[in-house]
Every structure is written in structure tokens, then in C-alpha cells.
Amino acid sequence: MATNTRQNVTWVEGVRGVASFWVVVTHLCRAWDYTLWSPRDNENAAPQLLQLPFIRLPFQGRIGVTMFAFLTGYVCAIKPLRQAKSGNVPAALETLGKSAFRRPPRLIMPATIALLIAWFFAQLGAFEVAHRSDSHWFRRSVPTDIGGLDTEIPRLIRNFQGSWSGANNQYDDHQWALLPLLQGAFLIYVLLFATVFMKFRMRLFTCVVLYLWYWMRTSPEKETFECQFLYGVILCDIGSEKGFRDFINSHVKARRIATTFLIILGWYVACFPGEHWEWSAWSVQLKNIGDYIIPHGAPNLPKRFTAIGWDLMVTGIWLSPSLQAIFSNKLFMWVGRNSFAVYLTHGTVMKVGLARLIYGFSTKPYYVEEPKDGQGEGIPHYIPRSTNWFVWALAIPTFFVVEYTLAHLWTTYIDSYCAKATKWLEDKMFEKDEDEKHGVATMA
Known part of the structure; x- marks a missing residue:
């Protein structure tokens, strides 16, 4: 049997595609079946099929962003660690410097274009059906009170500022995760800059200490972002050690057992309910262990269990050449290549296009029932969702076809334009080395 002599990193792109797909599935369920966040509809009800352990994971939310954070740490560490371990520390430092420069425009430019598109649709009243629908999640996640350009242009500017300063984006609330992901990339760059001269074991020790420090903090989202960034660096660093890979490849049976155990256990742990964990014995058991x-x-608490579960699952994937090969196939790679575009566009496509497929094109079914005594507020009667199963069977697949088609076009044209613009900025702002000044070709 052939052994791996170099770390496979292409699987990361495939896993990124799964993460983006799960984010979309999560939002579909959040819009129309929020009961999936609980282990059953009420304390005395029997659980639905999609509420059962293992099955519930893609539908109940949370894990997609956790996966994105881990992958950010892993990807940002690959090249500088490889250069440092080959003895080319100056090249690793140059990579860190240029990567730190590229990261903000590569995130901010596409996100701003997505924001402008959502803003444009808001001016056309395209979110009004979602705003009047019977989906609570739709109603609270679309822009309302659209005014004239004299108010909407300043509002657009405020929302752009808010997206990158920690406030909510009223036009596209899914962009909330981009700022923590940007900050996390710089956490990784600073960490690698500070440890690039260290021995492997000392750098690993430093990363583990930082991971535990963030884990013990009780600030929000530390398990979702900082811990995942660091765990990505840790696995990337260990996986790039030839001695470790040789050891793993020489114990195939034990590796397979460990992989199976880690993925099953991690999948189970990550299923911890987002709501009402006390309603099922299995989630109570997890809570008692989690204490x-x-x-x-x-x-x-649910995000903590998601973080533990994902770290176990990804360790199993990382140990398995077979799973890495699966995630490296053409389908997963294509989905992964378009994952950022899917993340940026799916909210607008859902709330403008899919909402109309489910609720129709008119807001007339919405009305406010005035109070009989003339006192108090009227009772809103929202547009009811379709009860025809055929409508749903047609609408959901149509949504995914449209979404991934738009994502592919976005990646091909808009994202490539943003990449070219970032390269132009880099050429303008960075000093060229002597070889580049004289047009000498350099080897990668």
C-alpha cells in the first residue's frame, strides 16, 4: 500500500463546501421549522425524525460558522509553516506580510458588493413579501421602513460601517460572521509571526496553551472563533510533520478505529440542542458530562458542544486519507470553490426569490385586524405559507439550482475581479524584490 509522504490539504476546500451548504440548510429550517432546534416539539411530545441525534446536525444550525473558523486557521497556516519548516523563514515572513495585506480586501470587497445588491433590492421593495410573511425569522432579518434616497444612502453607509465594527447589518444580517473571521485571520498571522522561529514542539505547546486560555474564557463566541482558529493551526502544524505522518501510515488499523470513533462521537456531541436540552435524556446526559x-x-452552552463535536469530527477527517480523498473530488471541490459566494448571496436569494415561491408575489393576504373596542394595537395577520407539498417540492430544489448557479457566476466574475483588484493594490503598495525589479523569473 502506498503511503502519504506529504500532507493532503485539498480536502479543506471540500469541507468548506459542506459548511456553506449546511449554513443554507440551517437558514431554511430556521425560517420554517424552528422546532428542530429543540430535541422535541414540547416536553411531552415524541421527537420528530429530524430532531433525533445524528440526523439533526445539519438542520439545527451553529456548526457551519464553526467549520469556517477552523478552516480559516488551517488555510492561513499552511504556506508559512511549510516555508518555515523547510528552513526558509524569510519567505514565511514575506508570506505572512502579504497574506495579512490581502485578507481585508478579499473579504470586504465581495461583501460590500453583496451589501449593495441587497440594498438595491430593498429600494425596490423586494423584501416586502418576506417582511409580511408568517416566518418570524424572515420578518426580523429583512430591512424595513425603507425611505427615500436621502435616508437610505446614509443608512447604507452606516450599515457598511457596522458590518466591520461589530454592529448588525440590516440589509444582509448573514455578514455578521465576516468581522470575527477577519479578526481571526490576523490572530493567526500574529501567532505565526511570534512563533515562526520556534521549534515545532514549542510552537505546538504555545498554540495549545492559547487554545485552553480562550476555552476557559467566558466571553461570547470564543469557542466558535478563537478556539477554532487555533485548532486549525494545531492540526496543520502536526500534519506537516513527516514523522507524525509516517507514524500514522504505519498503524493503519488503529488509525481507522480512531477515525471512526472520533467522527461518531463528535457528530453525536455536536447534536446538542440549541433550545430546551432538558427535554430529552440524551441531551441531559451530554449536559451532565459537559459540566x-x-x-x-x-x-x-450549545455552541460549546458544537465546538467540541466539530473538533472531534475534523480530527477524524484529518487522520483519514480516504475521507480526505472523498472531500477532494470534483463535486466537493466545486461546491467548496463557490462556498464564499453562497454565503454572501443565499440570504438575499432566500428573502427575495424563495419567499415569493412559498408565499406568492402579492402582500395582499397580509392585513391588520383593528381592536374591537378601538383601544390597543391591531393584530397583524401575516401572509400564510403554502400548504401544498408540491409547491415546496418545486420551490426548494429551484432555490438551490438558482443559488449555486448565481454563486458560480459570482466566483467566476465578481470574485475574480476582487482578486485582480487586490493584486493591483498589492503591486502598488509593496516594494518589489531585486529579481522582480529586473524581471527575473523566480521558482515557487
């Missing part, structure tokens, strides 16, 4: 692992006072 020994999760620091007291952690603000979001």
Missing part, C-alpha cells in the same frame, strides 16, 4: 469540560458561566 466537567465547559467552564462555569460560559454564555452559550
Whole structure:
């Protein structure tokens, strides 16, 4: 049997595609079946099929962003660590410097274009059906009170500022995760800059200490972002050690057992309900175990379990050449290549296009029932969702076809334009080395 002599990193792109797909599935369920966040509809009800452990994971939310954070750490560390371990530390430092420069425009430019598109649709009243629908999630996640350009242009500017300063984006609320992902990339760059001269074991020790420090903190989202960024660096660093790969490849049977165990256990742990964990025995059992692992006072218990579960699952994938090969096939790679475009566009496509397929094109079914005594506020009667199963069977697949077609076009044209613009900025702002000044070709 052939052994791996070099770390496979292409699987990361395939996993990124799964993460973006799960984010979309999550939002579909959040819009129309929020009960999936609980282990059953109420304390005494029997669980639905999609509420059962293992099956519930893609539908209940949370894990997609956690996966994105891990992959950010892994990808940002690949090249500088490889250069440093080959003895070319100056090249690693140059990579860190240029990567730190490229990261903001490569995130901000596409996100701003997506924001402008959502803003444009808002001016046309395209979110009004979603705003009047019977989906609570739709109603709270679309822009309302659209005014004239004298108010909407300043509002657009404020929302752009808010997207990159921690405030909510009223036109496209899915962009909330981009700022933590940008900040996390710089956490990785600073970490690698500070440890690039260290021995492998000392750098690994430093990363583990930082991981535990963030894990013990009770600030929001530390398990979702900072811990995942660091865990990505840790696995990338260990996986690039030839001795470790040789050891793993020489114990195939034990590796397969470990992979299976880690993925099954991690999948189960990550299924911890987002709501009402006390309604099922299996989630109560997880909570009791979590009391020994999760620091007291952690603000979001479900996200802590998601982080533990994903770290176990990705360790299993990382150990398995077979799973890495699956995630490296053409389909997963294509989905992964378009993952950022899917993340940026799916919210607008859902709330403008899919909403009309489910609710129709008119807002007339919406009305406000005035109080009989003339006192108090009227009772809103929202547009009811279609009860025809054929409508749903046609609408959801149509949405995915349209979404991934638009994402492919976005990646091909808009994202490539943003990449060219970033390269132009880099050429303008960076000093060229002597070979580049004299037009000498350099080897990668």
C-alpha cells in the first residue's frame, strides 16, 4: 500500500463546501421549522425524525460558522509553516506580510458588493413579501421602513460601517460572521509571526496553551472563533510533520478505529440542542458530562458542544486519507470553490426569490385586524405559507439550482475581479524584490 509522504490539504476546500451548504440548510429550517432546534416539539411530545441525534446536525444550525473558523486557521497556516519548516523563514515572513495585506480586501470587497445588491433590492421593495410573511425569522432579518434616497444612502453607509465594527447589518444580517473571521485571520498571522522561529514542539505547546486560555474564557463566541482558529493551526502544524505522518501510515488499523470513533462521537456531541436540552435524556446526559469540560458561566452552552463535536469530527477527517480523498473530488471541490459566494448571496436569494415561491408575489393576504373596542394595537395577520407539498417540492430544489448557479457566476466574475483588484493594490503598495525589479523569473 502506498503511503502519504506529504500532507493532503485539498480536502479543506471540500469541507468548506459542506459548511456553506449546511449554513443554507440551517437558514431554511430556521425560517420554517424552528422546532428542530429543540430535541422535541414540547416536553411531552415524541421527537420528530429530524430532531433525533445524528440526523439533526445539519438542520439545527451553529456548526457551519464553526467549520469556517477552523478552516480559516488551517488555510492561513499552511504556506508559512511549510516555508518555515523547510528552513526558509524569510519567505514565511514575506508570506505572512502579504497574506495579512490581502485578507481585508478579499473579504470586504465581495461583501460590500453583496451589501449593495441587497440594498438595491430593498429600494425596490423586494423584501416586502418576506417582511409580511408568517416566518418570524424572515420578518426580523429583512430591512424595513425603507425611505427615500436621502435616508437610505446614509443608512447604507452606516450599515457598511457596522458590518466591520461589530454592529448588525440590516440589509444582509448573514455578514455578521465576516468581522470575527477577519479578526481571526490576523490572530493567526500574529501567532505565526511570534512563533515562526520556534521549534515545532514549542510552537505546538504555545498554540495549545492559547487554545485552553480562550476555552476557559467566558466571553461570547470564543469557542466558535478563537478556539477554532487555533485548532486549525494545531492540526496543520502536526500534519506537516513527516514523522507524525509516517507514524500514522504505519498503524493503519488503529488509525481507522480512531477515525471512526472520533467522527461518531463528535457528530453525536455536536447534536446538542440549541433550545430546551432538558427535554430529552440524551441531551441531559451530554449536559451532565459537559459540566466537567465547559467552564462555569460560559454564555452559550450549545455552541460549546458544537465546538467540541466539530473538533472531534475534523480530527477524524484529518487522520483519514480516504475521507480526505472523498472531500477532494470534483463535486466537493466545486461546491467548496463557490462556498464564499453562497454565503454572501443565499440570504438575499432566500428573502427575495424563495419567499415569493412559498408565499406568492402579492402582500395582499397580509392585513391588520383593528381592536374591537378601538383601544390597543391591531393584530397583524401575516401572509400564510403554502400548504401544498408540491409547491415546496418545486420551490426548494429551484432555490438551490438558482443559488449555486448565481454563486458560480459570482466566483467566476465578481470574485475574480476582487482578486485582480487586490493584486493591483498589492503591486502598488509593496516594494518589489531585486529579481522582480529586473524581471527575473523566480521558482515557487
